[in-house]
Every structure is written in C-alpha cells, then in structure tokens.
Amino acid sequence: MSLNNDGKSESHKNIPSEADACLLPQNHKKKKKQSHKEDVASCKLAVNTFENKSIMNIAKKGKKRKLSDTDDKNVETNKENNYAVSHKIPKVIKEVSKKQKSKKVKKKADTLSNEETCNEVDIKRDRDFHIPKIPDVESTECNHEEFSTSDRPCNENVKNEDEYTLIDEVKQMRRLKIDRVLPDWLANPVFISMNLADGMEVSEMRGLRPIFKKILKKRNIERFFPAQVAVIPELLASGNTLSMRYRPRDICISAPTGSGKTLAYVLPILQALSHRVVPQIRAVILLPTQELARQVHDVIAIFTKYLKLRVSLAVGGRSLKKERSTLIFKDTQGDCAADILVATPGKLSDHMNYTNKLNLKYLRYLVMDEADLFSSSSGGSFMVQVEKLLKTIPRAVPDNRIICGGFQPRDGVSMPEYYLQKILISATLMHDPEQLKVFDLYQPKLFAASNLSEVTNAVQTIGPYIRPEEVIEEYIKVDPNQKPLVLYHLISISKLKRVLVFTKSKRATHNLSVVLSALFEDLTVAEFSSNKANRRKILEEFYKKNIHVLVSSDAMARGIDIKGIQQVVSYDVPSLQTYVHRCGRTGRAGKVGYSLCMVEATDDSKRDFKPIRRTCKDQLNQIHVSEQDLLGYADKYQAALDILKETIQEEKIKSRMTKGLKGPKGNKLKMTPSNRYQSLAAITPVTSVA
Ligand SMILES: Nc1ncnc2c1ncn2[C@@H]1O[C@H](COP(=O)(O)OP(=O)(O)OP(=O)(O)O)[C@@H](O)[C@H]1O
Numbered sequence: 001m002s003l004n005n006d007g008k009s010e011s012h013k014n015i016p017s018e019a020d021a022c023l024l025p026q027n028h029k030k031k032k033k034q035s036h037k038e039d040v041a042s043c044k045l046a047v048n049t050f051e052n053k054s055i056m057n058i059a060k061k062g063k064k065r066k067l068s069d070t071d072d073k074n075v076e077t078n079k080e081n082n083y084a085v086s087h088k089i090p091k092v093i094k095e096v097s098k099k100q101k102s103k104k105v106k107k108k109a110d111t112l113s114n115e116e117t118c119n120e121v122d123i124k125r126d127r128d129f130h131i132p133k134i135p136d137v138e139s140t141e142c143n144h145e146e147f148s149t150s151d152r153p154c155n156e157n158v159k160n161e162d163e164y165t166l167i168d169e170v171k172q173m174r175r176l177k178i179d180r181v182l183p184d185w186l187a188n189p190v191f192i193s194m195n196l197a198d199g200m201e202v203s204e205m206r207g208l209r210p211i212f213k214k215i216l217k218k219r220n221i222e223r224f225f226p227a228q229v230a231v232i233p234e235l236l237a238s239g240n241t242l243s244m245r246y247r248p249r250d251i252c253i254s255a256p257t258g259s260g261k262t263l264a265y266v267l268p269i270l271q272a273l274s275h276r277v278v279p280q281i282r283a284v285i286l287l288p289t290q291e292l293a294r295q296v297h298d299v300i301a302i303f304t305k306y307l308k309l310r311v312s313l314a315v316g317g318r319s320l321k322k323e324r325s326t327l328i329f330k331d332t333q334g335d336c337a338a339d340i341l342v343a344t345p346g347k348l349s350d351h352m353n354y355t356n357k358l359n360l361k362y363l364r365y366l367v368m369d370e371a372d373l374f375s376s377s378s379g380g381s382f383m384v385q386v387e388k389l390l391k392t393i394p395r396a397v398p399d400n401r402i403i404c405g406g407f408q409p410r411d412g413v414s415m416p417e418y419y420l421q422k423i424l425i426s427a428t429l430m431h432d433p434e435q436l437k438v439f440d441l442y443q444p445k446l447f448a449a450s451n452l453s454e455v456t457n458a459v460q461t462i463g464p465y466i467r468p469e470e471v472i473e474e475y476i477k478v479d480p481n482q483k484p485l486v487l488y489h490l491i492s493i494s495k496l497k498r499v500l501v502f503t504k505s506k507r508a509t510h511n512l513s514v515v516l517s518a519l520f521e522d523l524t525v526a527e528f529s530s531n532k533a534n535r536r537k538i539l540e541e542f543y544k545k546n547i548h549v550l551v552s553s554d555a556m557a558r559g560i561d562i563k564g565i566q567q568v569v570s571y572d573v574p575s576l577q578t579y580v581h582r583c584g585r586t587g588r589a590g591k592v593g594y595s596l597c598m599v600e601a602t603d604d605s606k607r608d609f610k611p612i613r614r615t616c617k618d619q620l621n622q623i624h625v626s627e628q629d630l631l632g633y634a635d636k637y638q639a640a641l642d643i644l645k646e647t648i649q650e651e652k653i654k655s656r657m658t659k660g661l662k663g664p665k666g667n668k669l670k671m672t673p674s675n676r677y678q679s680l681a682a683i684t685p686v687t688s689v690a
Pocket residue numbers: 220221222223224225228255256257258259260261262263426427558559560561584588589
C-alpha cells in the first residue's frame with residue numbers, strides 16, 4: 001500500500017466516509033445486490049474504515065447533514081488507525097465477513113431505514129462480537145471497543161482487492177520464529193569445566209583460612225573441583241568484611257551431580273560467619289528432603305566442631321519442641337543458640353509460625369539446594385511465602401560485633417540495610433527467567449558447568465542438563481512382564497553388589513523389592529521404605545554395605561551421597577530432570593558408575609523416553625538380553641511371583657484387620673486364633689534387611 005506525503009493511504013482517497021454511507025440509502029441498497037466476492041472485499045474495507053464514536057453518533061442522531069471539514073479529517077485519521085489495527089486482526093475480518101453474509105442482518109437492512117440499520121447493526125455487533133485482545137497492536141490510538149461493522153463502505157469504485165489482502169500477511173507474521181533472548185546474566189555465565197581434574201590444590205586457594213585446609217586434608221581432599229575453584233573465591237569475596245558496605249550479588253550454581261557443590265557454598269559461608277561474637281541465625285540452608293538435610297547438616301558439623309559456630313537441624317519427624325531447644329537458649333530471654341539452620345521448607349515454615357523467638361533479622365545467607373524444586377508448583381508457593389516473610393522481618397543494620405570482626409564502619413560510610421545473599425544450587429537449575437522470578441534475585445551471577453571446548457553458544461550450553469562424564473549410560477527395551485527377571489539377570493551376570501534401583505511409586509518399590517528378594521539368594525534386597533522412621537536405618541545399612549540392592553522411589557533421587565554405588569537402575573522411565581538426578585547417585589566425585597534405564601515396549605514408556613534419548617544420545621548405548629538368556633530362570637521367576645501374590649494377599653488381610661477386622665466380602669471378622677495368626681503373619685516384614 002502506498003502512502004502519500006502526509007503518511008496517509010492513497011487507496012483511502014476514494015472511500016466514502018462512514019457518515020456518507022449511512023446517510024445515503026440508495027448506496028446501501030445497491031451494495032446489497034453486489035456479488036458475494038465484492039461483499040467480502042467490502043467487508044475487509046469495512047474493517048479498514050471503522051469509525052470513531054463521533055461518526056456513529058452522527059449516524060444515530062440521523063442528522064442529515066454533510067460532514068464538515070473536521071469530520072472529514074477525523075474519518076481519514078480513523079481510516080489509518082483502523083487500517084493499522086486490521087493488519088493484526090484476521091479473526092475480526094472473518095467474523096465481519098460471516099456477519100455480512102448473515103441473512104438476518106440483510107433482512108433487517110432491507111426493512112429498516114438506512115438510519116435505523118446503522119443503529120441496529122451497530123447494537124447487534126456490540127452484543128455479538130467479541131473483539132479479541134491483541135497484545136502487539138502497533139496503533140495505540142485506536143480503541144478496539146469502537147469497532148463496528150455498521151461502517152460498511154458503500155463506494156462502488158473501490159475494486160482493487162489486492163491492496164487489502166491482509167490475512168496472508170498476518171499468517172506470514174505468525175510463522176516467524178522468535179529467537180530466545182535471555183537476560184545477560186543467564187546468557188553469559190561464568191563457565192565451569194566439566195573435567196574434575198581441572199581443579200586446583202587446596203593449599204593454593206587464596207583467602208581460605210588454614211583451619212579449613214587442614215580439615216579438608218584430614219578428610220583426604222587434596223584438590224578442589226572446578227565448581228569449587230570458581231565459586232569459593234566469589235563467595236569469600238562477598239563475605240569479606242570490607243564488602244559489607246555493598247549488598248552482595250545473588251549466586252546461582254548449575255553443575256553436574258557429584259561435582260562438590262555442597263563444599264563450594266559451605267566453606268565460604270562458614271568462613272564469613274566464623275568471626276562472630278554473638279550467635280544469631282545468619283544462614284538458612286533449605287533442602288527438599290529430610291535425608292538430604294541431615295546429610296548437609298553432617299557435612300557442616302564436621303567443620304563447626306573446630307569453629308565456634310553452631311548448626312541446627314529442622315526436619316520432619318522431629319518435635320518442634322526438641323528443635324526449639326537447639327535454636328534458642330532455654331535459660332535466657334530468647335537468645336539465639338544457633339548460627340546456621342539446615343531445614344526442609346515445611347519445617348522452616350512451622351518454626352516461622354510457631355517458634356516466637358526465632359529471629360531471622362540477621363539472616364545473611366539463604367541457600368536453596370536443589371533450587372529447581374523450590375520453583376515448581378508447591379515449592380514456588382513456599383518461596384512466595386518466604387519472600388513475603390523476609391520482607392516483613394525488620395532488617396538489622398550490619399553490626400561488626402555480630403557479623404564479623406575487624407571492620408569498624410567509619411562515620412559517613414553508609415551500610416546496606418538489606419544484605420541477605422541468596423544462593424541457588426542444582427544440577428538441573430532452570431534457565432527460564434520466568435521460573436527464576438519467584439526467587440527475586442538481586443544482580444544474580446550464574447556459574448554453569450560445561451564442556452569448555454564445545455562452548456559456542458551460552459543458550460545451548462546451559463539448556464540441556466549436563467551429566468558427569470564418568471557415568472556410563474545404557475538402556476534396554478523390555479517386555480513389561482519380564483522386567484524383574486531381566487533386572488535380576490543383569491545384576492547377576494555383572495556381579496555388582498551396590499545397586500540402587502528407582503521406581504516410580506511406593507507400591508512399585510514394594511512389589512519389586514519382594515520379587516527381587518525372592519530371586520536373589522546371595523544378595524540382600526531392601527526397599528527405601530515409605531515408613532520414614534525405617535528410612536534412616538535402611539540408609540545406614542546401605543552405607544555399611546549390608547544391603548546390596550536397594551529399591552527406592554524418587555525420594556532418594558536427589559542429592560543423596562552414598563560412596564561406592566556401582567549402578568543405578570531406572571526401573572521406570574522418569575522425566576529428563578529426574579533421570580539426570582537418578583544417574584547422579586553413581587559416578588560421583590570422579591568415580592566411574594553405570595546407569596541403566598529400562599524402557600517398556602509400550603507407547604507411554606517410549607514417549608517418556610524420547611526426551612532422555614534426545615538429550616543423552618551421545619552418552620547412551622542400547623543393550624540387549626535374549627529370550628534364551630532368561631529361559632533358565634523360568635521356575636525361579638514363577639516362584640517369586642507366587643510369593644508376591646501371597647504377600648499382597650497377606651497385606652490386604654493385615655490392612656483389613658487394622659481397619660476394622662473385615663472379611664474378604666467386607667463382613668466383620670471375629671478375632672479367632674487363626675485370624676489373629678494371619679494378621680501377625682502379615683505384619684512380619686517380607687524383605688530381609690540385614
Ligand atoms: N574436592 C573434592 N575432592 C574429592 N572429593 C570431593 C571434593 N569435593 C567434594 N567431594 C566429595 O564428592 C562427593 C559429592 O559431593 P557433593 O555431594 O557436594 O556433590 P553435589 O555436586 O552436591 O551433587 P548432587 O548434585 O548430587 O547433590 C561427596 O562425597 C564429597 O565429599
């Protein structure tokens with residue numbers, strides 16, 4: 001479309017004004033007789049020539065007067081504005097076309113006077129038409145609510161349809177690909193090497209107190225891993241007393257499983273807090289599960305033994321009262337007894353609500369390990385809660401007595417009021433700014449692991465989740481009916497004695513552990529039970545190598561650090577994110593490990609496996625087990641399945657007994673000696689845990 005000098009469309013020159021159309025019944029009648037093609041064309045024009053309210057009002061009032069010069073100008077301007085809008089509204093064009101064809105409207109147009117038609121159609125349009133919202137409309141001057149189809153152009157001279165072919169243009173616009181644009185901090189992370197050998201001698205780490213180096217040496221840690229080499233100096237610098245006058249930047253760490261992320265944040269936090277005089281909770285470390293929180297608590301406790309710091313644990317399964325006693329001194333007026341609180345989100349929430357004297361005024365570090373879980377639906381709402389709460393807590397002005405020693409703020413040196421630093425960590429840290437919004441990060445800095453030789457594009461690098469190179473990944477396609485047997489066969493022939501098997505549910509975990517217990521004669525099989533009290537015991541036995549095959553739901557998929565797990569089995573295909581964490585339970589800290597994913601020959605399983613295959617294709621190999629390999633186990637397998645059947649029946653009886661002694665048909669059972677015996681038998685655990 002060509003534009004004249006005034007920037008106005010030339011093709012509009014011949015279009016009569018809306019008011020003209022309304023005032024000239026002859027024109028309107030002629031137009032009704034036009035062919036369908038012309039009708040559609042004029043409908044397009046109608047959208048282009050939508051008028052403003054002032055014009056409609058003229059029509060409504062029926063004042064048969066010629067438009068003044070000013071009105072002409074208004075019409076022209078509106079034509080332009082509406083033209084710009086019509087580029088973006090194919091739906092409106094279609095609806096208008098439909099309506100124009102509608103007999104109802106035509107009838108009304110016939111019977112009513114021209115003046116009435118304008119009013120009637122206008123009202124009807126207002127009622128019937130839903131004008132879609134258009135986010136990217138360029139013309140802001142145009143009010144969509146003013147759209148009406150009553151302003152159909154009546155000029156027969158307008159025949160050049162090509163100039164108004166708008167729908168195709170809109171379609172083309174939709175097909176345009178939108179390039180992902182990340183905020184600068186996400187697009188340009190500090191890259192960390194994937195190769196754990198690229199680290200640095202512990203003794204060479206500048207700024208780290210000798211006491212930490214000594215403890216590390218005692219624990220046989222001679223070299224720092226690359227993630228630690230990158231993150232420790234950054235956190236040491238922001239924890240430095242001289243940095244206190246600036247609010248520190250928030251830190252995000254995205255590095256593979258088993259790459260030493262825990263020590264990367266624990267060491268600098270402990271060092272920054274180690275000069276304190278008065279205890280106050282200055283670091284809260286959040287973890288998604290009890291076991292993980294205990295594990296991090298134990299790591300911190302190794303160091304606090306040698307420092308004057310105190311660390312408390314707040315997780316499910318412990319009474320609030322007991323935990324309170326570790327947070328607040330009893331015999332004082334609510335003086336804080338801890339410097340660091342390691343907690344699960346639920347328990348922290350409980351303490352925030354019910355432990356009156358819990359004081360987070362001095363909170364300096366908020367660490368969220370496995371941070372991607374905190375941004376998901378439930379975790380996300382928890383973060384919103386935490387953010388709200390943190391904002392309501394009156395912040396204490398940094399006090400060198402409490403925070404650290406050595407630095408005396410001089411007169412005139414302004415201190416930041418809000419000096420909380422957030423640290424987000426995960427092997428599968430999200431890189432979606434929308435998801436990260438919930439954390440309300442302040443000038444964040446991202447540390448992301450990648451294969452440095454292949455870094456070409458930051459978006460590509462931090463997009464797919466990175467897995468340790470030491471994990472050898474395999475998958476196998478299996479018949480669902482033979483899955484336990486295939487697993488038994490593979491573990492038997494490999495002679496592995498430290499295997500962690502993941503299933504998708506508690507029920508599947510239980511059933512599989514029953515079958516594998518029946519199949520293995522020389523290995524001990526156990527399940528990471530849904531009974532939380534039992535879990536600790538089972539984990540300890542697995543640590544001590546008294547359990548050889550541990551079957552678990554995804555409760556153990558994240559963060560759990562058990563040395564020497566030889567193989568991880570994904571008995572059910574998980575999501576890509578969970579797969580990365582499951583694999584990460586083996587091949588930790590540079591050790592070699594195996595991961596096996598069992599893919600059922602069903603559509604669901606194959607579909608779930610697609611993203612894993614796509615992302616891990618260069619590391620993933622297929623293995624096969626032939627039918628003949630399994631023939632020898634037929635009787636054994638049948639016996640194991642029978643045991644499972646019996647076990648399930650026994651458990652049903654047991655649950656009925658405990659629920660109200662009901663028989664198989666729902667009738668109440670009398671507590672006869674045989675019933676009592678059955679219920680007792682059902683209570684006896686089926687799996688043997690050494
Ligand atoms: N510099 C080091 N040298 C040797 N071993 C180390 C070093 N740093 C950490 N480790 C050990 O590596 C193991 C894994 O560390 P850590 O649990 O911190 O990994 P992670 O990156 O947090 O893994 P995940 O993502 O699974 O939670 C631990 O047993 C830890 O003691």
